[in-house]
Amino acid sequence: MNSLPPLGEPGPDLDPAQVERSSRNLMLPGFGVLGQRRLANARVLVVGAGGLGSPALLYLAAAGVGTIGVVDDDVVEVSNLQRQVIHGTGDLGRLKVDSARSAIAEVNPLVDVETHAFRLDAANALELVSGYDLVVDGSDNFATRYLVSDTAAFASVPDVWGAVLRFAGQVSVFWAPHGPSYRDLFPEPPEPGSVPSCGTAGVLGAVCGVIGAVMASEAVKLITGIGSPLLGRLQLFDALTASWREIEFERDPDASPVTMLADYDAFCGTTSGADDRDAITVEQLRALLDERAAGRADFDLIDVREAGEREIVSIPGSRSVPLADLVAGAALADLPRDRELYVYCKAGLRSAQAVDALARAGFTHATQVTGGILEWVRIVAPGRAY
Incomplete structure (x- = not known):
């Protein structure tokens, strides 16, 4: 059983349109009307409207999350469409946050979408994340992952994280002080260039869908207080063998606490020294x-x-x-x-x-x-x- 309480209070009674739209949720044991009211009252920030953010955003919207924030400074390109299913051909050249907002409105017009068309950094992260109940990290680089994890710890909100590469995916939940953080799983960033990105090594689009859907499921569980979240557990998915395995990890008792947000590009060695x-x-x-x-x-x-x-x-x-x-x-x-x-x-x-x-x-x-x-x-x- 889950010992963690729901993230927030339930919102007002559901109106007939909400009841009809969410009827399959209302039938779920332990979920019901109260769980749906919690979703409708929740505020979720999704970092990245790309491969992972796309399915997560669509499923969060379909589930009935009341307010969804999207932060991304990129525009839609043709090469995105292979996996970033929230965007379409007609969105080419649009800001991804605007394209995502349009798609969410088609899925569920009852959702309030807040767009943030800028790059998340140490100067703006804490103020932004603090305005939400939960953050879903679909970013594609190590610097942003450390930034999101540290910021979520400062703001005392859960961080639902996922990553994909080629035919594999990973997903976990970080939430201080209830469990370990991204730093406990990865104390040091890899050497620059040692881990290829999806842009250099490729990724099977369907893997993004699998991991993004799990991320949305974890967010719904945390908001409503049902089930057992992936705190201290890393789920690993291999599409080539159609298999899952799990690794448990704990907080490092000897790790120095993070006391301030830093230059995460420099920390990860991604700051260019070339002039x-x-x-x-x-x-x-x-x-x-x-x-x-x-x-x-x-x-x-x-x-x-x-x-x-x-x-x-x-x-x-x-x-x-x-x-x-x-x-x-x-x-x-x-x-x-x-x-x-x-x-x-x-x-x-x-x-x-x-x-x-x-x-x-x-x-x-x-x-x-x-x-x-x-x-x-x-x-x-x-x-x-x-």
């Missing part, structure tokens, strides 16, 4: 490639993306050196130290990390191509898709 002197534009790169073709320049063009990304599109004349191999040092012996190295990735983050890693390894002629392949496709090779 304007260490970068060239794609227009400059095109000119350099012409010079090299004419025999008037000698350099290597390094693509630090994954092999699967190169199959989609690459810059002619580049060689593949995935960032993980470069950071681990496995690829350094094959790189020349006596001529220029120009480095690119998808948009610039990994190439900046690569330039920093090369500098630490003693390479003095490594330069980032700003904007990466996205900028190359936009300016130099329009018409190619990524």
